[in-house]
Amino acid sequence: MTATPRPLRRYPTRAVAVTLLAIVLVLLGALGIWLLGVLIVTGAWPPEAGAAIHTIGGSRLDSPQALTAAIVFAVLGLVMLLAAFVPGTPSRIQILSDDVPGETVVPNRDLARRIRLAVEHLDGVQSTRVRVTSRRAEVNVRAVLDDAAPIRAASDQAVAELRPTAPMRIRTIK
Amino acid sequence: MRSISGTRNRVVLTVFGILALVAAAWLCFAHLGVAARWPQAELILAHGSSTPGSIATGHRVWLLPVSAVLAVLAVVIGIALLATQVPAQTPTSTLRLTDAEGNQLATLDPDVLGRALGEHAQQIPGVLDADVRVSGATSALWLQASVGVSEDAEVPWTLDRVRQRLADDVERALGRAPRQVDVLVHLRTKGSAGNRGVVPSAGAGRDRGIETSTPTAPQGSAA
Numbered sequence: 001m002t003a004t005p006r007p008l009r010r011y012p013t014r015a016v017a018v019t020l021l022a023i024v025l026v027l028l029g030a031l032g033i034w035l036l037g038v039l040i041v042t043g044a045w046p047p048e049a050g051a052a053i054h055t056i057g058g059s060r061l062d063s064p065q066a067l068t069a070a071i072v073f074a075v076l077g078l079v080m081l082l083a084a085f086v087p088g089t090p091s092r093i094q095i096l097s098d099d100v101p102g103e104t105v106v107p108n109r110d111l112a113r114r115i116r117l118a119v120e121h122l123d124g125v126q127s128t129r130v131r132v133t134s135r136r137a138e139v140n141v142r143a144v145l146d147d148a149a150p151i152r153a154a155s156d157q158a159v160a161e162l163r164p165t166a167p168m169r170i171r172t173i174k
Numbered sequence: 175m176r177s178i179s180g181t182r183n184r185v186v187l188t189v190f191g192i193l194a195l196v197a198a199a200w201l202c203f204a205h206l207g208v209a210a211r212w213p214q215a216e217l218i219l220a221h222g223s224s225t226p227g228s229i230a231t232g233h234r235v236w237l238l239p240v241s242a243v244l245a246v247l248a249v250v251i252g253i254a255l256l257a258t259q260v261p262a263q264t265p266t267s268t269l270r271l272t273d274a275e276g277n278q279l280a281t282l283d284p285d286v287l288g289r290a291l292g293e294h295a296q297q298i299p300g301v302l303d304a305d306v307r308v309s310g311a312t313s314a315l316w317l318q319a320s321v322g323v324s325e326d327a328e329v330p331w332t333l334d335r336v337r338q339r340l341a342d343d344v345e346r347a348l349g350r351a352p353r354q355v356d357v358l359v360h361l362r363t364k365g366s367a368g369n370r371g372v373v374p375s376a377g378a379g380r381d382r383g384i385e386t387s388t389p390t391a392p393q394g395s396a397a
Contacts, residue, residue, distance in 0.1 A: 005264045005309050005318050006177045008356050013180035015259050017187055022259070025252030032245030036238065057230070061204035062222030070201035077194030084187035092358070096330055100337045102317075102355040110361040117325060161330055 008105045012088035017080065090134050095162040106162065108132040115139060118158035122150055137170045148174045176261035186255065266309045271348070284308035288317075291343055295319065298335045300327025302362055306340065314353040315344055322360045333359060 035053070038046045045053050059065050092105040112130040115137060119128045122143075129140040139155050141148075152172050159168055200219070203209065209219040220229060230237055269282040288306040295304040302322035310316040317340055323332050337355050344352045 005307070005316055005356070006179075008318065008358050010177070011180060013178040014183045014187060015178050018183045018255055019259050021186070021190060022252040022255035025248045025255070027252075029245045029248030029250075029252060032241065033249065036242045036245060040238070040242070057227030058225055060222065061201065061220055061224050061226075062207070066201055067205050070198045070205065073194045073198035073201065077191045077198060080187045080191030080194065084184040084191060095359075096333050098334060098337060100341045100355050101353065102337070102357070104333055104337065104357045104359060106359045106361065110359070114325065114361055163330065 008103060009090050009092045009094050011090055014083050014088075017083045021080070093132070093134055093168075094165045097163070097165050108134070111159070111162070112137070114162075115155050115158045118154045119151055122154055125151070135166065135168060137168060139170065139172045141172065141174050143174060145174070148172055176263055178259060178261050182258065263307070264309055266307075267311075269308075269312045269315075269348075271312060287347070291317070291340055292319070294343055295321065295336050295339055298332060298339065300324050300329070300332035301336060304336070310353060312348055313350065315348065316354045316356075317344065317352050318356045318358070320358045320360065322362050325361050325363050329359075329361065333357065 035046060035049060038044075044050075091109075092107050093111060094103050094105050096104045109132070112132040115132070116128045116130045116139075119125055119130075119139060119141060122145075124145040125141060125143045127142045131138045131140075137155065137159060139151065141151050143151065145151070151174065152170070155170050155172055159170060204220040204222050204224065207222045209216050209221050212219070266284045269284055269287065270278050271280045271282060272278050285308075288308040291308070292304040292306040295301060295306065300323055302324055304319060304321045306317055306319045308315060308317055319336070319340060321333070321336055323329055337357055340355050340357075341351055344350075
């Protein structure tokens, strides 16, 4: 394991995908150990799995079932390669650069809550829903206001105070 | 700061993605009858008329032990992958304090230094909690801090003070500025010091109305 700390602003680690893959490997491996273990010891497949093995073992490779299996493998393979090569969206935003070397980051959801609190304090605002990515903030507001300018101003100020290092577009929908 | 290796996970997904595509290709070639049209490939490709049973019977001598080994490997690799999904700390080493001639004067546990830095940072108004992790060598210290800041506080000022204090404390203690100071900020209300943030979701109702787009340009650093 490297002794260099990882940057705080990281791309998704794909932990969910690898966890699912690991569970499938363990289950398939355990199934294989059981089937092959019984075959090696007794010379025959386990009775509980005999019918299924007979069916699979007797299917021709040019049958529709084999083609279906090929399509499933291809889809799974493509999904895994996409998960590996598509960077994804970082869950944290870099803010407040200064003279001290290093980075300051804030989670997207904390920034979303900051914007929501700033907007909900406005008179006439009934509810707010905010979605933040590394480059955009989308503010959905239910309000009795005729003019959305105060909402835009509150959203802009909530973000601008933290000085994101990358430009951030704020979209307000009333 | 605990983390999972994204690079390792992506390498694993690449390897198994390629294996899945190879399996899909092998089945497709059998379905399309490529082996019949390309006799040189009969060693690795199967005919469409073949069945898994006939293939297993024909290669039983080596296929059975290899399959058993692969089954065991699958379980071992699966368990190892599950273990690597547990976030782990970056390993640290004892800090060595030396004089100008390079003679070792003392050693310092980085966890002790991290605790002291965190406690001092917590004294800054607006900071609810601070956890500092120290890594690297004495000559090039790397600090990573997780800081809870009150939503009611002057957040930019508070964070500037935290970063400056961490850098100054290290320089005062060890005689040189840290190589890097990274801060992960958690904006919290005072009543939820242990709450790491609530996902906002209050009602739907997205009417067609005013849609504006306001670009926010980055500003210069604070004094």
